[in-house]
Amino acid sequence: MTNTPKNSGFARVGIVAAAWLLIVVVTNLVMAEQKQSTSKEDISSAAFLKVYKVLQHPRCMNCHPAGHIPLQGDNSVAHNMRVKGGKDGKGIPGMKCMTCHQTQNVTGKRTPPGAPNWHLPHPDMPLVFQGKTPAELAKQLKDPKTNGNKTLEQILHHVSHDPLVLWGWKPGEGRTAPSISHKEFVKQMKIWIDNGAVVPK
Amino acid sequence: MVQLKINQKKYEIEADKSMPLLWALRDKVGLNGTKFGCGVAQCGACTVHVDGEAVRSCVTPISAVEGKEITTIEGLSPDLSHPLQQAWIAEDVPQCGYCQSGQIMSAAVLLKHNDQPTDEDINDVMTGNICRCGTYNRIRRAIHQAAKTVRKQKEDNS
Ligand code: FES
Ligand code: FES
Numbered sequence: 340m341t342n343t344p345k346n347s348g349f350a351r352v353g354i355v356a357a358a359w360l361l362i363v364v365v366t367n368l369v370m371a372e373q374k375q376s377t378s379k380e381d382i383s384s385a386a387f388l389k390v391y392k393v394l395q396h397p398r399c400m401n402c403h404p405a406g407h408i409p410l411q412g413d414n415s416v417a418h419n420m421r422v423k424g425g426k427d428g429k430g431i432p433g434m435k436c437m438t439c440h441q442t443q444n445v446t447g448k449r450t451p452p453g454a455p456n457w458h459l460p461h462p463d464m465p466l467v468f469q470g471k472t473p474a475e476l477a478k479q480l481k482d483p484k485t486n487g488n489k490t491l492e493q494i495l496h497h498v499s500h501d502p503l504v505l506w507g508w509k510p511g512e513g514r515t516a517p518s519i520s521h522k523e524f525v526k527q528m529k530i531w532i533d534n535g536a537v538v539p540k
Numbered sequence: 541m542v543q544l545k546i547n548q549k550k551y552e553i554e555a556d557k558s559m560p561l562l563w564a565l566r567d568k569v570g571l572n573g574t575k576f577g578c579g580v581a582q583c584g585a586c587t588v589h590v591d592g593e594a595v596r597s598c599v600t601p602i603s604a605v606e607g608k609e610i611t612t613i614e615g616l617s618p619d620l621s622h623p624l625q626q627a628w629i630a631e632d633v634p635q636c637g638y639c640q641s642g643q644i645m646s647a648a649v650l651l652k653h654n655d656q657p658t659d660e661d662i663n664d665v666m667t668g669n670i671c672r673c674g675t676y677n678r679i680r681r682a683i684h685q686a687a688k689t690v691r692k693q694k695e696d697n698s
Pocket of ligand 2: 639
């Protein structure tokens with residue numbers, strides 16, 4: 340059977356329709372893919388902003404100061420007696436952190452808080468929180484050269500288990516805790532890492 | 541019952557484990573050279589040594605120092621012969637005297653680690669010890685004086 344002009348017209352319409360369908364499907368697939376990768380980035384970024392809010396809270400920031408003198412109180416003023424972190428972040432002989440900060444909080448207001456191994460980051464790698472933007476802090480946290488030689492997994496372990504970090508949620512009388520729970524904080528940190536540890540824009 | 545080792549001697553103390561070391565020293569053991577100033581780690585009057593490091597005994601529960609070497613001003617030397625004690629006498633440092641045992645105990649840790657302290661080194665350590673009588677200048681002079689003695693002793697022994 341030979342094609343009549345009518346039949347070839349049908350065939351042309353069919354080809355155009357198939358091509359159109361193909362374009363629609365491919366475009367949708369590409370868009371879906373793009374949408375997925377954008378949202379992964381968004382998820383990571385959004386999680387970090389929640390983490391950032393905790394890291395900027397005085398309970399965390401006071402021991403990650405910009406200078407060598409720790410901060411204190413909910414208003415993050417320079418520490419009484421202008422104490423210094425010294426060569427190892429643990430104070431100066433005669434004025435160590437543990438001279439006053441014991442392994443637990445002292446009862447009552449305006450008394451020294453305490454947790455095991457009270458100290459500042461090592462001065463060679465100070466991991467500063469004070470005055471950092473979310474992007475600066477995320478970059479610092481990701482880079483082993485600035486985060487205390489840690490992998491992201493080790494960072495997650497540190498914030499999950501270090502008694503000094505946990506103390507932030509049991510700070511004793513007269514000191515506030517971060518606005519989200521420790522469990523939520525760790526969850527957001529994990530979301531940030533699992534979704535690519537994105538540096539927020 | 542808590543066992544404490546203070547100035548090389550062992551003591552068994554009937555007290556709650558949360559009792560501050562300062563209370564145990566003064567009220568249970570009768571070593572009252574260590575003073576109560578503020579009770580909240582702000583003044584330094586209660587400074588003693590625990591395993592060689594300065595500690596504020598007013599905020600240190602006795603449970604934290606079981607099995608450790610505790611030294612109070614009474615144990616710094618058997619006969620006031622510590623270079624700091626000698627310098628304190630020579631420079632006539634104390635006014636009322638209340639803060640002085642804490643001052644000497646902090647200075648002793650400084651000198652153990654640094655026998656050539658600058659004024660800034662002295663400030664960094666002694667800033668935690670308050671003197672209501674304002675004897676700071678004499679304290680500084682006495683520390684420099686004691687540092688000289690420590691250096692001389694080291695030279696003589698080498
Ligand atoms: S009494 Fe302990 S520091 Fe003031
Ligand atoms: S000598 Fe009086 S408080 Fe220091």
